[in-house]
Each structure stands twice: as structure tokens, then as C-alpha cells.
Amino acid sequence: MSVSLPVTIDDIEAAARRISGRLLRTPFVASASLSKLCGVTVGLKLEHHQATGSFKLRGATNAVLSLSAEERARGVIAASTGNHGRALAHAAKAEGSLATICMSRLVPENKVSEIRRLGADVRIVGKSQDEAQEEVERLVAEKGLVMIPPFDHPAVVAGQGTLGLEIIDEMPDAGTVLIPVSGGGLGAGVAAAIKARKPTTRIIGLTMERGAAMKASFAAGKPVLVEERPSLADSLGGGIGLDNRVTFQMCHALLDDIVLLTEAEIAAGMRHAYRQEREIVEGAGAVGIAALLAGKIKNIDGPVAVILSGRNVDMDLHLRVMNGETDPFREEAA
Ligand SMILES: *Cc1c(COP(=O)(O)O)cnc(C)c1O
Numbered sequence: 001m002s003v004s005l006p007v008t009i010d011d012i013e014a015a016a017r018r019i020s021g022r023l024l025r026t027p028f029v030a031s032a033s034l035s036k037l038c039g040v041t042v043g044l045k046l047e048h049h050q051a052t053g054s055f056k057l058r059g060a061t062n063a064v065l066s067l068s069a070e071e072r073a074r075g076v077i078a079a080s081t082g083n084h085g086r087a088l089a090h091a092a093k094a095e096g097s098l099a100t101i102c103m104s105r106l107v108p109e110n111k112v113s114e115i116r117r118l119g120a121d122v123r124i125v126g127k128s129q130d131e132a133q134e135e136v137e138r139l140v141a142e143k144g145l146v147m148i149p150p151f152d153h154p155a156v157v158a159g160q161g162t163l164g165l166e167i168i169d170e171m172p173d174a175g176t177v178l179i180p181v182s183g184g185g186l187g188a189g190v191a192a193a194i195k196a197r198k199p200t201t202r203i204i205g206l207t208m209e210r211g212a213a214m215k216a217s218f219a220a221g222k223p224v225l226v227e228e229r230p231s232l233a234d235s236l237g238g239g240i241g242l243d244n245r246v247t248f249q250m251c252h253a254l255l256d257d258i259v260l261l262t263e264a265e266i267a268a269g270m271r272h273a274y275r276q277e278r279e280i281v282e283g284a285g286a287v288g289i290a291a292l293l294a295g296k297i298k299n300i301d302g303p304v305a306v307i308l309s310g311r312n313v314d315m316d317l318h319l320r321v322m323n324g325e326t327d328p329f330r331e332e333a334a
Contacts (some may be wrong), residue, residue, distance in 0.1 A: 005253060006246045007154050009196035012161035012189060015062040019162060022061055022094065024050055027307075028170040033276045034292055040302020042292065043171050044277065047309055048285050049134055052118070052318050054235070054310035055163055056087035056150070058257060059185055059268030062159030063148045064091045072097040077145040079132040081107045082235055083310055084150035089120035100145060102132040110314075129238075151185030160186045164193030167305045174201050175301030178288035180309045181205035181214050181258060182236040184247030190307070191254035202301055205251065205258040206287040208233045208266060213240045213260040223248050230329035232266045232321070235310055259297065264326040265290045273308065274322055282313035 027046045034042035047055045064076060075098040078088050085101045092099035099120040103112065104127055116122045125135040135294055139145050149156065167190070177187060181187045184205075191203040207215065210229040217223045223244040228237055240248055261269075267281045269290025273279045277289075288306035293295050297304075320328055 003253065005192065005250050007157045007161065007192055007250065009188065009193060011154065012165060012193045014120050015058075015155070015158040016162045016165055018065050019058060019061045019159060023057055024317030025166060026050055028167070029279060031306075032161060033272070034288050036304075038292055038300055038302070038304065040175070040300055040304060042270070042304045042306060045163070045170075045305060045307045046279065047307055048279070048311035052083070052086040052090045053312045054083040054087065055160060055307075056083045057090060058142065058162050059151075059153075059156035059159035060084065060087035060091040060148065061094070061188070062162075062282070063099060063153060063155040064088075064095050066155040067146060071146050074144045074146060075149050077102070077136050077139055077148065078148050079103070079129060079136045080150060081111050081129075083312055085115045086118055087118070088148055089115050093119035098261065100139060102135045102139075104128050104132050127310050133157055152241055153185075155244055157185050157189045157192075157246055159189070159252065161189030161193040163307065164190035167307075168194050168197045168201075171303055171305050172198070174198065174303055174305045176202045176204060176297065176304045178204050178206060178291060178297070178304065178306045178328055180233075180236060180284050180287045180307065181207050181251065181255070182238060182284070184214050184251040186307070187214075187255055187310065188247045188250035192250065194256055200258060202256045203254060203296060204291075205255045205261060206291050207236050207258060208283075209260045209262055211237055212258070212260050214236070214248070215260065217248055218252060219260065227332065232233040232263055232270070232329065235282060235284035235312070236287070239306035259291050261287055261294065261296070263329065265294045265296075267321050267326045268293055270318070270321050280311050280313070280318060281308050282310050285310045299333060
């Protein structure tokens with residue numbers, strides 16, 4: 001590659017050595033039903049089996065381990081209601097550090113108690129994610145806590161990239177890899193790992209029609225804001241940050257395409273995961289399967305690897321989707 005990117009294969013291999021033994025090497029299994037449907041071998045990387053229920057533990061663990069002992073002793077901090085918050089709480093605790101996780105008052109009690117259970121100091125402030133982020137910046141300035149953001153950070157991207165190393169090891173001839181994309185930490189890291197080993201592999205990012213920040217930013221040629229709307233793929237919500245430093249450039253250079261999915265397609269992906277593969281996945285984790293079922297990956301180069309990225313879905317919502325609801329977050333016409 002001609003331009004040098006902020007995270008390289010050497011960084012990802014170093015991350016793999018650093019986190020080795022601390023995380024689960026998740027299973028990689030063939031899907032008989034999807035292989036039959038697509039006419040090529042389809043393998044599923046069951047990363048939703050990772051501790052804390054998502055791949056985010058890879059990036060969080062690598063970031064915490066990359067700190068100096070003195071920084072670890074001061075503690076780490078992030079604003080997150082979701083999988084990054086869980087992962088950072090778990091990673092910090094495992095390394096004898098303390099994570100402070102800031103959230104707004106609107107976050108449901110079950111999410112708060114879950115992150116607290118993982119050992120974090122949870123701070124409830126304000127009425128929006130922006131106010132939670134202001135509290136993070138205040139504590140960084142006042143107490144010297146170290147902020148670990150969910151995606152736009154070289155050590156986080158390198159950690160997520162370790163998933164790409166496992167995939168190309170498990171499927172060395174992969175023709176196509178399907179990756180859920182939001183802020184692009186997973187996409188940047190996995191694509192960097194796979195393209196370093198096999199440059200011809202097509203890497204396709206997937207996200208929901210409702211709020212595709214990375215795709216809109218590609219179109220604009222720079223990071224742009226998109227309106228946040230409720231979706232089954234809630235873990236893919238949020239922007240990429242207007243001052244994005246790492247993931248926009250990397251995803252722009254390394255992803256071959258970004259494909260958008262409707263709520264009904266994501267729901268069908270979750271149902272297929274459950275009924276055919278016996279796997280419970282959240283909406284964000286089902287977008288790869290959804291894209292194959294919907295026929296949205298054209299001229300598929302096999303074999304195909306699909307990342308199932310997380311399983312942290314409200315189980316009542318999951319049951320409703322299994323029973324046939326296609327758009328639980330349907331927006332009422334104004
Ligand atoms: C965070 C997350 C994603 C998207 O990862 P990015 O690095 O933000 O692109 C996908 N799936 C799940 C389950 C997640 O938690």
C-alpha cells in the first residue's frame with residue numbers, strides 16, 4: 001500500500017501478543033444453510049461469544065494494556081451505554097485498574113446495573129450523551145483519568161484487528177469478509193489485518209439505513225453528522241466524530257464498499273441466526289447474515305467470512321423479533 005495508515009499489521013500483531021491468553025479465541029463455524037443459499041462456503045465468526053458479549057473487549061483490553069503502570073493506576077474513562085462501556089469496565093478490572101463510565105439519566109436501569117456489575121464506577125450526568133461526554137472531559141482534566149474512546153484510537157483499532165488475524169488464519173483463502181460498521185474501529189482493524197495477509201480479499205462494511213454515518217462521510221469525502229434514529233442495530237448508532245483521526249481514513253482506504261440494510265432485513269438476519277444457526281445475536285451482529293439473505297452482496301467471491309459481532313440485545317425485544325415483528329422502532333408518521 002502506498003500511503004501509510006495510522007494502524008499497521010505490525011501494530012495488530014503486537015496487539016495479538018499483548019492480549020493473548022486474556023480473551024476467548026471465538027469459534028469459526030461453517031453455515032450449511034448460508035453456504036447452500038450463496039453457492040459458496042460461508043463461515044461465521046462467532047464473536048458474540050466473546051466475554052462481555054462483543055468484540056469490543058479486544059480493543060479495550062489492548063488499550064488498557066498499552067498504558068503505563070502509572071496511567072493504569074489513575075484509571076480509565078469513557079462515555080458509553082453499550083458494549084464499549086461493558087468491555088472497558090471488564091478490561092480495566094482484569095488489569096487492576098478502575099473504569100469510570102459516564103451515562104445520561106435517560107439510560108435504562110438494567111444497562112446501568114450491568115456495567116456496575118462488571119466493576120465500573122458509573123456516573124449518571126445530564127440528559128444526553130453529549131453531557132455525559134462533557135463529564136468525561138471534566139474528569140480527564142481534573143483527576144487525570146485516561147480517556148479510552150470506543151473506536152477512534154490506534155490501540156483500540158489494533159485490538160479489534162486481532163479478530164481479522166484469527167479470521168484469515170481460519171479461512172486463508174477468504175474471498176469476501178462481511179463486517180458490521182459504525183464508528184469503524186472494527187472495520188479498520190479487521191480490514192488492515194486481512195488486506196495485509198491477502199490483499200485481494202473484498203472487505204464489505206454493513207450498516208443500517210437509519211443513520212449510516214460512515215457511508216455518508218465517504219460520500220462527502222470527510223466526516224459528517226447524520227441524524228440518530230432508533231434501530232434494531234442500536235450498537236451501530238452514533239456518528240464517527242467530526243474530528244475523526246484514525247478510522248475514517250482507514251475505512252476509506254480499506255473497505256471495498258458499505259452496504260445498507262433495512263430494519264426488516266436486520267430482523268430477518270436475527271431470525272436466521274436463531275432458527276438456523278441456533279445463535280442469539282443483537283441487530284448489529286446480524287447485519288452480515290442479513291445482507292446475504294437479502295441478496296445485497298453482488299457477484300460474491302467465495303469463500304465468505306461473516307462476523308457476528310455481539311449478542312447484547314434485550315431478550316424481550318429479541319423474542320418479539322423471533323415472533324415476526326420486523327420494525328419494533330417504527331417511526332410514527334408525523
Ligand atoms: C461497536 C459495535 C459495532 C461497530 O463497531 P465500530 O468499531 O464502531 O464500527 C458492531 N457490532 C457491535 C455488536 C458493536 O458493539
